Amino acid sequence: MVASNHDTHDTIAAIATAHGRGGIGVVRVSGTRLDGFAQGLCGKTPRPRVATLCDFSDDDGGRIDQGLALYFPAPHSYTGEDVLELQGHGGPVVLQRLLKRCLTLGARVAEPGEFSKRAYLNGKMDLAQAEGVADLIDAATEQAARCANRSIHGEFSLAIHALARQLVELRALTEATLDFPEEEIDIGTRDDQLRRLAVIRTQLDTLLAASDQGSLLRDGALVVLAGQPNAGKSSLLNRLAGEEIAIVTEIPGTTRDAIRQSINLYGVPVHVIDTAGLRESADPVERIGIARTWDAIEKSDLAVLVIDGVKGESAEDRAILARLPKGLPCLLVYNKADLANKPMARAGDSESPRVTLSAKTGEGIEALRKALAEAIGWRGEAEGVFMARARHLDALRNARSRLAQAQTETRRQELFAEELRQAHEALMSITGEVTPDDLLGEIFSRFCIGK
């Protein structure tokens, strides 16, 4: 068998706690028939679901660590298989030895997300929940973790189901008029139909907004600092990052000039790329850097144009502004406020928001952070936010546009019905559940049909 084609019934093991030093470290094992496995590792099979103190033994019988073993026989476990959790002392060496021992007992190292995948395949969670778990693991910030938690507990699924439920009612009303035109049934007026549609659309918008925010929390936003050389981009980045204790990573960019840094902006992971200054240049190396700057701008969610506030907005700055992709939000930053002894020049007719600051002294940085958050669409509230994946957002947006189309087709009821069906299917694609067509059930329970 090819290595990548793992059988889904073999035993997998992984260190479940974060890499690095900690008080407790956990190795998790999942597979079929782990009682023998536990016997080999702990010298006994722990009683199901009872924390059992034992010695974890090495291949030669030596003790790796003393810790707690928790045994969850199938199907009452996280993955639906036998699961063994070994809680040892934290620290990479002990945990690595424990994992190595599991491998010699027949386990293999789990692929990323494989525990959740098995839980999903064994029907322990629906697709949205499984993705929620993956988000929790990936959660870059604490707020994102909290929102991921909401999705795991099915709140996102519940919200979708609640929406779908109302859509089913509207569809039932609509279908009843189409399939049972001879019945004397009170199917409500066209106005009633429109009122119901409006309610659903409003709720979908709310859900979509919450999901959009969740998407922001999970994926963050990509912000490009652009401007002429020496406008103060690098010092601004340093200031933004330095203000923030939680610098997550510092990754060298793709060019020798571009630096990518992740900052925590009110809980949203924002990836800021400092770019090569944009100017006409004959230097081939610098020209490559400039070309890549424009690439970065194309892919970004927000461009921050840093302008030397002392010199004021120049023709070059305006040229950069004009070259920015259409529809890309832009924020104008007038730097070097500490040096300017007069009100800074604000020429130009751009409607983009502006911030005046000093990267050197830190003056105006908080205003910048607020402006940044606003520009990337963060509304500063993690409560009620769902951790939505791009797939969810696509489906929700699809449903939204179908419902908007339905609004225009009320005169042609079969087309109205078709739009509602498509919207419904889009919603159902999120939770990944196949729902039996319960429309007829809805119709028959509401209306006395029976010519």
Added chain:
Amino acid sequence: MGRYRYVSEFAIMRTLAQRYKKMQHIDLYDVIVIGGGHAGAEAALAAARLGCHTLLLTHSVETLGQMSCNPSIGGIGKGHLVKEVDALGGAMAAVTDEAGIQFRILNSRKGPAVRATRAQADRVLYRKAMRTRLENHPNLRIFQQAVDDLILEGDQVTGVITQIGVRFKARAVVLTAGTFLAGRVHVGLENYQAGRAGDPPALTLAQRLRELNLGVGRLKTGTPPRIDGRSIDFSVMTEQPGDAPVPVFSFLGSRAQHPQQLPCWITHTNLGTHDLIRAGLDRSPLFTGVIEGIGPRYCPSIEDKITRFADKDSHQIFLEPEGLTVHEYYPNGISTSLPYDVQYALVRSIKGMENAHITRPGYAIEYDYFDPRGLKSSLETKAINGLFFAGQINGTTGYEEAAAQGLLAGLNAALQVKEREAWCPKRNEAYLGVLVDDLITRGVSEPYRMFTSRAEYRLSLREDNADLRLTEIGRKLGAVDDVRWAAFEKKREAIAREQERLKATWVNPRMVGAAEAQRVLGQTMEREYPLIDLLRRPDVTYDALMTLPGAGPGVTDVQVAEQVEIQAKYQGYITRQQEEIDRSAAQENLKLPQDLDYSKISGLSIEAQQKLAKQQPETLGQAARISGITPATISVLMVYAKRGFSGQRKTA
């Protein structure tokens, strides 16, 4: 005293049976069809059209094509099926054109996808027209005998044995037993064995089939009491006339075929009626648990309606004429199995029926059906090769559903005899595909009736284009004769020609003029347009467009004009549905090997393994529609499919 004077009919049968048992039989048929109702008739005709030597066995030649419930054909969803049967060369639409005494297009003011033809039919004319077709069809013979048993060799059916022991050999058998399998009729707390009122049930066959490895269940349906029209006061009822101009059912039909036309009448139950019914519930077989079979929710008995919708003061009743030469009326809406005295009182409590004379009591009937999840999409049983099931035996209700299945089963029995591949229409091709797929993947929990809301590709599956969807397929299968084919080709070419003309013909504001533009388009023209673009506008009809200066003359064939208009108006939606179909095609049509051992597929829950092993879906699409099969299961199956299921075969 001569002993023969007292010999019963039964004794004669027994003597004949003993004699026949010694006979080695006689005829070998390609296809035998058991049953002469709507499924059986279409099945026999379809097999014969494909050139198979076919035998139709019925317990009574007199009741071939009998409409045992309401005297109407078609309706929403059902009319769609009838048009499909017609497009494939079947008889139902043509027979209805000869027997229809009222024709209407339902939903005529709604869009074309939900528009449907419905006809009241004269029972006598209908039977006669169907019998004439059956008796005069080449390759088709009829024999009057109930069938008691199937002849099996291993798991292959090879023939049938009739009540008196006559054995017929066949290479394929289509069973269309309707409600006759262990049928039991209920009127009040009285009940007796019957196939339908007045006909004997098929008990021996039911017993034999129960011994085979086929899941069996009980369903229930019912009919209202029939009323003598001479005792009804129509003057206080609302008249419901047919449409004018009178619609035609068959693509080849004409108005000239129609007999005299009659109206229907509408009246209502009232609170007094409801009180009478409530007072009789303690003697209702439905409410006292005597009836165990499950009845349809969309066709409830009147006692069901007033119980479940207690807040409704009144229920609508349609009085439908049973025919031109009889006095009986069918009061659609008061199906009941209450005792006769309650039926009598409740009928007479209804406006216009104060003096009504009941000619036949209403009744409920319970009957055996076989779990359709035991069928392949060709309608052949999975358990027994060469044995096909069609109609109510599969848990459906309705003449149209029966006819559609009969046609399909007959075609596929014939194709099997000819060693050709079965034809299994898909959900996006025909209501027939939706019907069969629903049955074989989900089974039934109540008698299954077609509705347009069951079809996700409803906009593409219209009555008006049934021929464009299916006639070419039918021709390839051998089910469409030269006359139909020539007419179809002519129509198809005329549509294409007219569409080309509308694309190529441009009109401009100058040649049209403001007044004309306002009249036809409802607004002024701001620039030049091809006619086809103007036809796409929701409010512009083909006929109106043809009156625009420079646009005409259009086609005279109304079917062609209708098709050109509908295709232009719905093009965007049809294209989108086609994209949806194409997207899901890979998963939908992925074949699952029939020798798959689901217990060898790890990652499947035990429940999923059991369900899949039991139902043996033919494709991944079918598997996905089985209840309780989750997307997770489908993902696992897809993973294994990518590896060709090596190691998961039963033989492996």
